[in-house]
Structures are given as C-alpha cells and as structure tokens.
Amino acid sequence: MSDPKQILANMPDALERVGHEGIWRITSQLKNSRKCDIYLAANPSTSQKLALKIFRPGGTSEQAPGLQFRALERLQKATPRVLAPKVFGFSSENNAILMEWIEAETIQATLWRSILVPSKRKQAVQKAGAWLRQFHEVSHIALQPLDGNKLAQKLVTQLQKHGQTTDFDAIQQSIGKFEAAAKTLDMNVPHALLHGDFTVRNVLMQSGSTVGIDIWGARMGPVFEDAARFVTYAAINTPFALSHSPWHPDGPLSQSFATGYGKDLLDVRCKSWTLLMWYQFMRRWIVYSARQSKGNSVNLTRWQVKRAEAGSLILQSWLEDCF
Incomplete structure (x- = not known):
C-alpha cells in the first residue's frame, strides 16, 4: 500500500496519541526522494499539522524505518528532551512514521538573513553545535578507533554510484590520497550511536531553540562525521562560503561550532577532524560534480563544485603536511 x-486512516492509535478530535486530511506532498515520500496531514478543526513519512521499497534497508522510529522515540524520552520531531506511531506494514510537523526556519535561511551581522551567524552556529552535543549524549559517547579505511571505501562507492562526473579523474586521484592518509591514522575518537543528515537545511531554528530533523537509525560512528557534515555544508552553502578559507580550524565557522559542541570532545585542530572534514568535502565534490555534468542549476552548482574542490584539496594538503 502506498496511498x-x-x-x-489505518493508523488510528497513532492519531489518538496526538490527542485531538477531528478529521485528518493529507493536504500536500512535502518531499519526493529515492528513499521516502513525506506528506503533510492537517486537522481543520484544530489547525494542527503532522508529517507522514513513507519509506520507498528498496530505497533503504528493511530495518531502517523501524530503527529511525525508535531513535526518535529515544530522543523524545530523553531528559532533558532533545528537540526533534515527536513521533506518534509507526506502521511496519507500510514502513510509515507519523510524526510532528516542525514549523521553523532552516539555519541556512537564518545565516543568510544575518549576512551583515557576523555575531548572529556565530551565535546560530554555536547553538547548532550545542544541539548536536546534546543529541550525541543521548546515546552515550565513547572512545573507539577511527576506521579511516571504511570512510575511504564510502567515497569509492559514492563515486561509482554517480559515475562519470566532470571532475572524475581529479576526484579519483584525491580518493587515492585519502586512502593513503587514512591508513596512517591510528587513534581513538569519540563515537556515538545516534546520527543524522545534519545539513544546514535539516537543522532548524524555532523561537530561539534548535531542532534537528532527518534522524537516522542507530549505528555506531564518529561524532566528528556529523559535526564535519554540518560545517562542510555551512562552508559551501551559507555566507561563510564568501570568506577566503571557511574550512580553516581557526576560522569563525569551525570555532563557533566547536564552542557550542564543547572543545573537550571536538578538537578542530586534530588530525582526525581534518580527515573527517576532508571526507565530507570530498562527498560534496562528488555530488556537485555529478550535478554539474547533468547541467543542473549551472551557476549555483559551478560555485558549489569550486568550493568543494578547493576545500578538499586544501584539507588534503594540510593532512599530508602532518606526515
């Protein structure tokens, strides 16, 4: 069933948990992607809104929808509660989650709105860092070895998935250097069980508070991966991209985020952080280069490719200088 x-209609228990009477109607489709479709459900009697997330068959693993639901439940029950969408029910038959619809501005929009006020940009990024620290602590942070080879393999797989991009040869060469650098790193870094797609569009600002959406199911991984994902997206797609070197560890972007997260765990001058930043910039370079080869959003994509490539190569040179 995909209607x-x-x-x-087949989730009455979930609707009952919402706590309001009335008839719920699907009013619009909010997202249509390879992995899922998200619909907006509204109750005309109360003006309340919900989001219905339906996972596509084959778009993700069979366990992912249930794991995602349980991760959101875990955040909901945490003390203090980590701000993320409340969940009301899960249909295993249809791989669907019914959750709270969050009315809020993306941090990307907040940063662009504050383009002339650096202090407000730093404050917003610091709040994002503080939210991510609270999010990770729900799943108990622990030190574990950083698996650089696994990261390198992810880059290889991603490049193969996107095929012949405009910068294929340069990217392939850089991945080879990433693999070589990853093999030289032997260190323990903070890991957590919960993660998510924390881009500048999936971290929201709501009445002065920070809310995260697009939470993944449980899997053990380095906290640097989430932190570097956010910083990388911000360095390419927000006013920070207009600065000369937004990826620099001593720059306002990295320092503000690390201050919010806590420098006791997020050391933006260590080799493992540089490796994760390089990894995330490489991922963006692959994706934007693939879009450019298809002629999508030509001017914006060209800018994104240049920033992603520049960040990748500079971070690569920094890490190579360490050895």
Missing part, C-alpha cells in the same frame, strides 16, 4: 490517505 498516504489510506495509510493515515
């Missing part, structure tokens, strides 16, 4: 109206 959102029927799926919603």
Whole structure:
C-alpha cells in the first residue's frame, strides 16, 4: 500500500496519541526522494499539522524505518528532551512514521538573513553545535578507533554510484590520497550511536531553540562525521562560503561550532577532524560534480563544485603536511 490517505486512516492509535478530535486530511506532498515520500496531514478543526513519512521499497534497508522510529522515540524520552520531531506511531506494514510537523526556519535561511551581522551567524552556529552535543549524549559517547579505511571505501562507492562526473579523474586521484592518509591514522575518537543528515537545511531554528530533523537509525560512528557534515555544508552553502578559507580550524565557522559542541570532545585542530572534514568535502565534490555534468542549476552548482574542490584539496594538503 502506498496511498498516504489510506495509510493515515489505518493508523488510528497513532492519531489518538496526538490527542485531538477531528478529521485528518493529507493536504500536500512535502518531499519526493529515492528513499521516502513525506506528506503533510492537517486537522481543520484544530489547525494542527503532522508529517507522514513513507519509506520507498528498496530505497533503504528493511530495518531502517523501524530503527529511525525508535531513535526518535529515544530522543523524545530523553531528559532533558532533545528537540526533534515527536513521533506518534509507526506502521511496519507500510514502513510509515507519523510524526510532528516542525514549523521553523532552516539555519541556512537564518545565516543568510544575518549576512551583515557576523555575531548572529556565530551565535546560530554555536547553538547548532550545542544541539548536536546534546543529541550525541543521548546515546552515550565513547572512545573507539577511527576506521579511516571504511570512510575511504564510502567515497569509492559514492563515486561509482554517480559515475562519470566532470571532475572524475581529479576526484579519483584525491580518493587515492585519502586512502593513503587514512591508513596512517591510528587513534581513538569519540563515537556515538545516534546520527543524522545534519545539513544546514535539516537543522532548524524555532523561537530561539534548535531542532534537528532527518534522524537516522542507530549505528555506531564518529561524532566528528556529523559535526564535519554540518560545517562542510555551512562552508559551501551559507555566507561563510564568501570568506577566503571557511574550512580553516581557526576560522569563525569551525570555532563557533566547536564552542557550542564543547572543545573537550571536538578538537578542530586534530588530525582526525581534518580527515573527517576532508571526507565530507570530498562527498560534496562528488555530488556537485555529478550535478554539474547533468547541467543542473549551472551557476549555483559551478560555485558549489569550486568550493568543494578547493576545500578538499586544501584539507588534503594540510593532512599530508602532518606526515
């Protein structure tokens, strides 16, 4: 079954948990992607809104929808509660999650709105860092070895998935250097069980508070991976991209985020952080280069490719200078 109206109707227990009477209607489709479809459900009697997330068959692993639901439940029950969408129910038959709809501004929009006020940009990034620290602590942070080879293999897989990009040869060469650098690093770094797609569009600002969306199911991984993902997206797609070197560890972007997260765990001058930043910039370079080869959003994509490539190569040179 893939009809959102029927799926919603077949989740009466979840709707009862919402706590309001009335008829719920699917009003619009919010997202259509390879992995899932998200629909907006509204109750005309109360003006309340919900999000119905339906996972596509084959778009993700069979366990992912249930794991994602349980991760959101875990955040909901945490003390203090980590701000993320409240969940009301899960349909294992339809791989669908019914959750709270968050009305809030993306941090990307907040940063662009504060383009002339550096102090407000730093404050917003610091709040994002503080939210991510609280999020990770729900799953108990622990030191574990950094698996650089696993990161390198992810880059290889991603490049293969996107095929012949405009910068294929240069990217392939850089991945080879990443693999070589990853093999030289033997260190323990903070790991956590919960993670998410924390881009500048998935971290929201709501009445002065920070809310994270697009939470993944549980899997043990380095906290630097989430932190570097956010910083990389901000360095390419927000006003920080207009500065000369937004990826620099002593720059306002990295320092503000590290201050919010806590420099006791997030040392932006260590080799492992540089490796994770390089990894995330490489991922962006692959994706934007693939988009450019397809002629998508030509001017914006060209800018994104240049920033992602520059960040990748500079971070690569910094790490190579360490050895």
